[in-house]
Amino acid sequence: MPNVFGTPLKRREDPRLITGKGNFTDDIQLPGMLYMAVLRSPHAHARIKRIDVSAARQVPGVVAVYTGKDLEGKMGTIPTAWLVPDSDIKTPPHHALAVDQVRYVGDGIALVVAEDRYTVRDALELIDVEYEELPPVVNQEEAMKDGAPQLHEGVPNNIAFHWKAGEVPDEVFDRAEVVIRRRFYQQRLIPNPMETRAAVAQYNPSSGEMTIWCTSQNPHIHRFILSGVLGIPETKLQVVAPDVGGGFGCKIAVYPDEALVGYVARDLRRPVKWTEDRREHFTTTTHGRDMILDVELAGKRDGTLTALRIKNTANLGAYLSTAAPGVPTILFGLIAPGPYKIPKAAVEVIGVLTNTTPTDAYRGAGRPEATYQIERMIDLFADEIGMDPLEIRRKNLIREDEFPFDNALGLQYDSGNYHRALNKALEMINYDQFRKEQEEARKKGRYLGIGFSTYVEICGLGPSKVAGAVGFQGGLWESATVRVHPSGKISVFTGASPHGQGEETTFAQIVSQKLGVPVEDIEIVHGDTNRISMGWGTYGSRTTPVGGSAIAIACDRVLEKAKKIAAHALEVSESDLDFEDGAFQVQGVPGKKITFQEVTLQAYLAWNLPEGVEPSLEAQSFYDPANFVYPFGTHICILEVDGETGEVKLKKYVAVDDPGPVINPMVAEGQVHGGIVQGIGQALWEGAVYDENGQLISGTFMDYAMPKARFFPAFETAFTETPSPVNPLGVKGIGETGTIASTPAVVNAVVDALKPFGVKDLDMPLTPEKVWKAMQKGRREA
Amino acid sequence: METGKVNVTVTVNGVRRSAMVEPRMLLVHFLRDGLGLVGTHIGCDTSQCGACTVLLDGEAVKSCTVLAVQADGSDVTTVEGLGDMENLHPVQEGFWEKHGLQCGFCTPGVMMTAVGLLKQNLNPTEEEIREGLEGVLCRCTGYQNIVRAVQYAAARMSESEGHREVAAAGDDSGEGGR
Numbered sequence A: 001m002p003n004v005f006g007t008p009l010k011r012r013e014d015p016r017l018i019t020g021k022g023n024f025t026d027d028i029q030l031p032g033m034l035y036m037a038v039l040r041s042p043h044a045h046a047r048i049k050r051i052d053v054s055a056a057r058q059v060p061g062v063v064a065v066y067t068g069k070d071l072e073g074k075m076g077t078i079p080t081a082w083l084v085p086d087s088d089i090k091t092p093p094h095h096a097l098a099v100d101q102v103r104y105v106g107d108g109i110a111l112v113v114a115e116d117r118y119t120v121r122d123a124l125e126l127i128d129v130e131y132e133e134l135p136p137v138v139n140q141e142e143a144m145k146d147g148a149p150q151l152h153e154g155v156p157n158n159i160a161f162h163w164k165a166g167e168v169p170d171e172v173f174d175r176a177e178v179v180i181r182r183r184f185y186q187q188r189l190i191p192n193p194m195e196t197r198a199a200v201a202q203y204n205p206s207s208g209e210m211t212i213w214c215t216s217q218n219p220h221i222h223r224f225i226l227s228g229v230l231g232i233p234e235t236k237l238q239v240v241a242p243d244v245g246g247g248f249g250c251k252i253a254v255y256p257d258e259a260l261v262g263y264v265a266r267d268l269r270r271p272v273k274w275t276e277d278r279r280e281h282f283t284t285t286t287h288g289r290d291m292i293l294d295v296e297l298a299g300k301r302d303g304t305l306t307a308l309r310i311k312n313t314a315n316l317g318a319y320l321s322t323a324a325p326g327v328p329t330i331l332f333g334l335i336a337p338g339p340y341k342i343p344k345a346a347v348e349v350i351g352v353l354t355n356t357t358p359t360d361a362y363r364g365a366g367r368p369e370a371t372y373q374i375e376r377m378i379d380l381f382a383d384e385i386g387m388d389p390l391e392i393r394r395k396n397l398i399r400e401d402e403f404p405f406d407n408a409l410g411l412q413y414d415s416g417n418y419h420r421a422l423n424k425a426l427e428m429i430n431y432d433q434f435r436k437e438q439e440e441a442r443k444k445g446r447y448l449g450i451g452f453s454t455y456v457e458i459c460g461l462g463p464s465k466v467a468g469a470v471g472f473q474g475g476l477w478e479s480a481t482v483r484v485h486p487s488g489k490i491s492v493f494t495g496a497s498p499h500g501q502g503e504e505t506t507f508a509q510i511v512s513q514k515l516g517v518p519v520e521d522i523e524i525v526h527g528d529t530n531r532i533s534m535g536w537g538t539y540g541s542r543t544t545p546v547g548g549s550a551i552a553i554a555c556d557r558v559l560e561k562a563k564k565i566a567a568h569a570l571e572v573s574e575s576d577l578d579f580e581d582g583a584f585q586v587q588g589v590p591g592k593k594i595t596f597q598e599v600t601l602q603a604y605l606a607w608n609l610p611e612g613v614e615p616s617l618e619a620q621s622f623y624d625p626a627n628f629v630y631p632f633g634t635h636i637c638i639l640e641v642d643g644e645t646g647e648v649k650l651k652k653y654v655a656v657d658d659p660g661p662v663i664n665p666m667v668a669e670g671q672v673h674g675g676i677v678q679g680i681g682q683a684l685w686e687g688a689v690y691d692e693n694g695q696l697i698s699g700t701f702m703d704y705a706m707p708k709a710r711f712f713p714a715f716e717t718a719f720t721e722t723p724s725p726v727n728p729l730g731v732k733g734i735g736e737t738g739t740i741a742s743t744p745a746v747v748n749a750v751v752d753a754l755k756p757f758g759v760k761d762l763d764m765p766l767t768p769e770k771v772w773k774a775m776q777k778g779r780r781e782a
Numbered sequence B: 001m002e003t004g005k006v007n008v009t010v011t012v013n014g015v016r017r018s019a020m021v022e023p024r025m026l027l028v029h030f031l032r033d034g035l036g037l038v039g040t041h042i043g044c045d046t047s048q049c050g051a052c053t054v055l056l057d058g059e060a061v062k063s064c065t066v067l068a069v070q071a072d073g074s075d076v077t078t079v080e081g082l083g084d085m086e087n088l089h090p091v092q093e094g095f096w097e098k099h100g101l102q103c104g105f106c107t108p109g110v111m112m113t114a115v116g117l118l119k120q121n122l123n124p125t126e127e128e129i130r131e132g133l134e135g136v137l138c139r140c141t142g143y144q145n146i147v148r149a150v151q152y153a154a155a156r157m158s159e160s161e162g163h164r165e166v167a168a169a170g171d172d173s174g175e176g177g178r
């Protein structure tokens, strides 16, 4: 059988999706189904004085109306699942519907259930709420000040936690030859998967069983949490993530809405659907980033870096979302030194609650922010000492022979060849030639720039022991069941929950490679808690390194048992057998063999099994990795800034990523493309903006600039493949690298282009207006 | 008999379908909730994402911007009518071959947009394709493989339909001219 590992197999999920036969949550229609909609606060901060729902109740077709008071005590509050240790973390209650106070625009107040989509919206408008407005606070630094409006009882100065890792005393900076100090603002972003969130619930009163279909990246986490919130044991609660239209982190969290749908379906004994509209998505689905980073980088005049110190003031929004506390701390902080040998590092994080939409994971979650600051800082450092940005990287990058490498904050980078990825990327451009062209162009008033990003990221979350140590209230292993049916066809049940990443294909490639069975005979099952053993889902680029490895191990176990049966059937010892081309072959006796399918049938017939071997052929693995994995690479961006308008035109973009052995290069490349576009979105266009009253003024696609096809040139991508010693496949992750790497590559390139104007830094997004102003300032000062 | 509703008859994917609908009902809701054709998706409420794109009398339109009553008497093609696995439309084939989709949520609308685009220009440059995708949003793919998918479809369509089709496409764009 030809190698399937490493081939660009067409995706097996596509036939249903290109013929309109996908099954997304909002596609689900159940007999007697009702529609739910939630009334949301128009104020950022207010007391609810009175709610009158009587008019809404009168609307023909309305079945029920509930307010926060109606539900108080009848369902649990929505918990956070990341209790960062040694941080004095406060977890104020988050009611599914606000009881007497609203804390952000979008906070749920009441809900209506009706016979159809239109009626439910009509009725919503008839709910009359009297508010007593309170002063809001939207900025995290303002929120920490004495006298600032207080969001929750028992959270003084709105500080939810204060966390530290590492220490670098002041004198290190006082004595350093060069110190760069810079403040970066990681703007707030709106995830905006094209499918908004949705949930459908169905309750069976006679059995007490409930099914909730929802847009989840991790149905088992949803079941775990919703079971507690709704008071339904896991034995009777099924959560299904059907086709999910992208997540990017915002479908990790368990939200009030999914719990409400379940509550209402049980209360009314009818199926209920809720679908977020896009406007609602903008204000109620978790946002990403919003961190103020104060960074200090010390080093020598020769370019050697010696110490890094960061203070991160993170805006968490009005309540602590499921994974929110982990993002600015663990996921950001520990990888902050990046791919460079920086012997000393310290990170301090203050998590602050404000009258804004809660923040949580967004593609990369913490790592884009970490990569951004170090990639910008190293450029600033190079500029300060007059060194080429390429040279300073070469000098400080961890060398191939230094792995495993312990970074200054306790992470052990598994494997890497950073210089190889950098060199490969450089082969795809002509650096010297570019610098000449840049020089020439400047003379003619044209501004070209080049930016590098030689990133490393941490993914494959992760060892459960570490998850526990850093306060994540769950494990981070993954489950796999490989069930070989009597015919030799195989069902694989994975606890990972892909939603666009293509694992129905790439996981089948792993199994096919391992067991010599054609891909067509393998089915990958995911997303249904009733069919699949407990697992932890898809995020943090863990699906392949953790979920895929679990599958590989379960395949090994299947093979181990099959070999026993094969040896018995062929009357040889196991050590006489080789497994190749889907058959057990007796060494040195051509033709004496038994196929995997024949062995499978024997395993099920069980007429003649070896002593001590049980019937059937099925194996399970609950794989807990020993370490994280660390993909890396080099991205290079070349662009031109229009000297008249400030517009940035991308000219060339090169990405070399190393995710370990690539299972399907076509799928991996697709992940890189999508990531790059999202990362460039942050660099150039995207940004959620609140006014001082806490109104989101970038609350539709008209005001929030989503990347479009015409903004980009074709990207040039390539891979290097450095296996990880951590897992049996040697694989790392590829889902977030593009987002992590591209943002600083682009900003570095813009700053490089603007050098003639004396520009050292600009806050994202680098809109034409901002760039133009920076140029004007430079012109005035020149 | 429900009051305030009006009768709408639309030929959808070659089949005449009639229903009583509220005058304010959007075509996309009529297709999804009324006819159960859930392949057409909804991605926004400001007619910017293109997820809802269908062919209305042969022209790609966002079905969230059309009322069901406005489509009365018209011909609608949704993704379900574009082609099935036994008989894929070249655009569908291109999306599969070139990995033009990841989560697949935007895909029906993007494919219908591409069909509309190729009706007007069977031989688009990369730039023309990227511009032709102005009205659609995809959060997953970074667009590059969508562009490749459309290029693939364009090549397939021009090779299989030959010069006869070139003349017909000229007529089409005349009709659908803006």
Ligand code: FES
Pocket (backbone or CB within 6 Å): B041, B042, B043, B044, B045, B046, B047, B048, B049, B050, B051, B052, B053, B062, B063, B064, B065
């Ligand atoms: S749903 Fe029609 S354009 Fe977005």
Ligand code: FES
Pocket (backbone or CB within 6 Å): A194, A245, A246, A500, B100, B101, B102, B103, B104, B105, B106, B107, B137, B138, B139, B140, B141
């Ligand atoms: S494939 Fe997911 S939005 Fe386009």
